[in-house]
Amino acid sequence: xxxxxxxxxxxxxxxxxxxxxxxxxxxxxxxxxxxxxxxxxxxxxxxxxxxxxxxxxxxxxxxxxxxxxxxxxxxxxxxxxxxxxxxxxxxxxxxxxxxxxxxxxxxxxxxxxxxxxxxxxxxxxxxxxxxxxxxxxxxxxxxxxxxxxxxxxxxxxxxxxxxxxxxxxxxxxxxxxxxxxxxxxxxxxxxxxxxxxxxxxxxxxxxxxxxxxxxxxxxxxxx
Numbered sequence: 001x002x003x004x005x006x007x008x009x010x011x012x013x014x015x016x017x018x019x020x021x022x023x024x025x026x027x028x029x030x031x032x033x034x035x036x037x038x039x040x041x042x043x044x045x046x047x048x049x050x051x052x053x054x055x056x057x058x059x060x061x062x063x064x065x066x067x068x069x070x071x072x073x074x075x076x077x078x079x080x081x082x083x084x085x086x087x088x089x090x091x092x093x094x095x096x097x098x099x100x101x102x103x104x105x106x107x108x109x110x111x112x113x114x115x116x117x118x119x120x121x122x123x124x125x126x127x128x129x130x131x132x133x134x135x136x137x138x139x140x141x142x143x144x145x146x147x148x149x150x151x152x153x154x155x156x157x158x159x160x161x162x163x164x165x166x167x168x169x170x171x172x173x174x175x176x177x178x179x180x181x182x183x184x185x186x187x188x189x190x191x192x193x194x195x196x197x198x199x200x201x202x203x204x205x206x207x208x209x210x211x212x213x214x215x216x217x218x219x220x221x222x223x
Contacts, residue, residue, distance in 0.1 A: 005029050006081045070114055
């Protein structure tokens with residue numbers, strides 16, 4: 001019998017790769033994605049074009065803030081939730097901090113409540129390396145202090161981690177937070193650096209370098 005998973009943000013860059021993998025391992029996958037206009041919707045539609053008609057895939061276009069819609073459409077037994085959906089980006093969050101808290105924190109809260117009601121015991125949460133803020137210690141560690149965020153986006157991710165900790169203690173949900181560093185690979189979002197660099201190289205344009213050129217950044221391959 002196939003296992004069942006809910007994947008939020010399943011039409012996105014990381015999410016669509018995860019759905020590919022789950023299908024290959026014979027999972028039944030319910031994708032939740034509201035096709036947020038942060039970047040061109042057609043890119044997300046293209047991401048899921050290879051599996052949207054697969055018999056083990058179901059797509060729900062739902063806003064995670066809509067608790068009623070979640071409860072109405074998700075009533076089966078599920079083995080896991082992988083929560084990848086979020087308002088993304090550090091800089092945009094500075095311009096609209098309230099929206100980032102509403103989507104990222106309330107959305108996570110709603111899914112944790114759903115997990116409690118449906119007895120879903122596995123919950124994987126996409127956190128972010130941004131939670132480390134200006135941590136001077138290198139290399140960073142999971143045990144480093146992270147309660148000094150410097151953006152609303154980072155704050156929303158820390159809040160999600162803390163909510164998960166509470167639901168683990170009170171409701172026996174196995175919550176795992178993955179602090180992604182910049183993820184790269186096929187289907188990468190067009191606003192991210194590697195995508196921008198490749199586009200400029202192909203167009204014969206210079207790549208701007210900020211600072212003195214000695215900065216370093218960690219990248220994670222999506223697969």
